[in-house]
Amino acid sequence: METLEQIKSRLEAAIPGLGLEIQCNGAVPGQASLVVPPARAIEAARFLRDDPRLALDYCSNVSGVDWLDRVVEEHARVTRVIDGRERVFDECRERRVPGYLEAVYHLYSMRLKHGPVILRQRTVNRVDQARVTSLTPVWRSAEFQEREAYDLFGIVFEGHPDLRRILMWDEFRDYPMRKDYVEPDDYEYEPTPHDDLKEKARRHYPIEADA
Amino acid sequence: MDEGLRSELSRQGIFATTIQDLYNWGCRNSIWPLNFGLACCAIEMIAASMARFDIARFGAEVFRPSPRQADLMIVAGTVTKKMAPQVVRLYNQMPEPKYVIAMGACAISGGPFKRGYNVLKGIDRYVPVDVHIPGCPPCPEALLHGLIALQKEIASQKLTGPSRARAFQEEAPGEFPVPEYGPYDLVPAKNTDLWRPKPIIRDE
Numbered sequence A: 001m002e003t004l005e006q007i008k009s010r011l012e013a014a015i016p017g018l019g020l021e022i023q024c025n026g027a028v029p030g031q032a033s034l035v036v037p038p039a040r041a042i043e044a045a046r047f048l049r050d051d052p053r054l055a056l057d058y059c060s061n062v063s064g065v066d067w068l069d070r071v072v073e074e075h076a077r078v079t080r081v082i083d084g085r086e087r088v089f090d091e092c093r094e095r096r097v098p099g100y101l102e103a104v105y106h107l108y109s110m111r112l113k114h115g116p117v118i119l120r121q122r123t124v125n126r127v128d129q130a131r132v133t134s135l136t137p138v139w140r141s142a143e144f145q146e147r148e149a150y151d152l153f154g155i156v157f158e159g160h161p162d163l164r165r166i167l168m169w170d171e172f173r174d175y176p177m178r179k180d181y182v183e184p185d186d187y188e189y190e191p192t193p194h195d196d197l198k199e200k201a202r203r204h205y206p207i208e209a210d211a
Numbered sequence B: 001m002d003e004g005l006r007s008e009l010s011r012q013g014i015f016a017t018t019i020q021d022l023y024n025w026g027c028r029n030s031i032w033p034l035n036f037g038l039a040c041c042a043i044e045m046i047a048a049s050m051a052r053f054d055i056a057r058f059g060a061e062v063f064r065p066s067p068r069q070a071d072l073m074i075v076a077g078t079v080t081k082k083m084a085p086q087v088v089r090l091y092n093q094m095p096e097p098k099y100v101i102a103m104g105a106c107a108i109s110g111g112p113f114k115r116g117y118n119v120l121k122g123i124d125r126y127v128p129v130d131v132h133i134p135g136c137p138p139c140p141e142a143l144l145h146g147l148i149a150l151q152k153e154i155a156s157q158k159l160t161g162p163s164r165a166r167a168f169q170e171e172a173p174g175e176f177p178v179p180e181y182g183p184y185d186l187v188p189a190k191n192t193d194l195w196r197p198k199p200i201i202r203d204e
């Protein structure tokens, strides 16, 4: 199979102005992935599926990833004039990077027996613009898995034929796999409570002294 | 009737019994379970019903596909919150006398999924349970043991008097409220008339 760089350049040649990005992976398997802008994800997906050299005809897995807001520290050297003399300071600035959600697709080719190529789509943020483009029109097997990512992460897949919750009940109002999800307080006893469970155990079973 | 007199009579070829004994004998030897399984524990329940363990030896082999014909609900497996209302509804549809076995850690307390957001932490929050069988999963022998424990309980139940079995108490409820799907959890999260765990005092 071609390398991800080759795929990227061919994709960009085929679809002008696509704006791809390669996301490296520092973990041991080192599987890099292609980040596609949601607005043109369908075109890119069609290319990956129909191109005779790639023929990625099988989408084996769709998953969601939740990236929280994070604070990045940036170190910079600045020169300031103090009392008429120039002095160099080390300055540390904090920058807030807003969180976003990701839909990750694992693509294989049944025909050419290669893969995976990993495709990612990113939402703008985690709150009101958690939208990406559904790739179900390209790979039918994505239908239930996109519903699952919608159910558990709250990623809205535009163009999905039937976007409903699939595991939780329809009346459910939260997204349980998000990192800031707060689970309901629905059990009392914990034999070996620790950390935050200890707090919970204390609420249910106060020690006589603090009761 | 006096036990000595009864055995003396039976030696003479006269069989004496009471309505209560006859009723309980019939009841405990034909416990028809409801035919449903919820997770991995159901596999062990199925194994218990097959030739090797043969639950038929205890008269409980007729797994009924309809709650209207079943006496026993074996809650075999993880009860998810999405499934819990259906389990309660099935229980409500069973005719009296009816019994419930909570099979496995999941049905008792949520088991390995206890910290999960989507698992009910024990079916006894919504329906009364007669026998709890611990294990993950309990082996088929354990299910048979639980069944025998239930048979013993049935054998000793009374048909009349203040301590009579639940099925014969007119005022005892035979149906329990079915929980609704709420925005974050089931509503109510437990039936407080039924689920009254003993207060536990932590000692540290």
Ligand code: SF4
Binding pocket: B039, B040, B041, B042, B076, B077, B078, B103, B104, B105, B106, B107, B111, B112, B135, B136, B137, B138
């Ligand atoms: S108790 Fe264990 S074996 Fe039984 S349903 Fe739960 S996880 Fe499965």
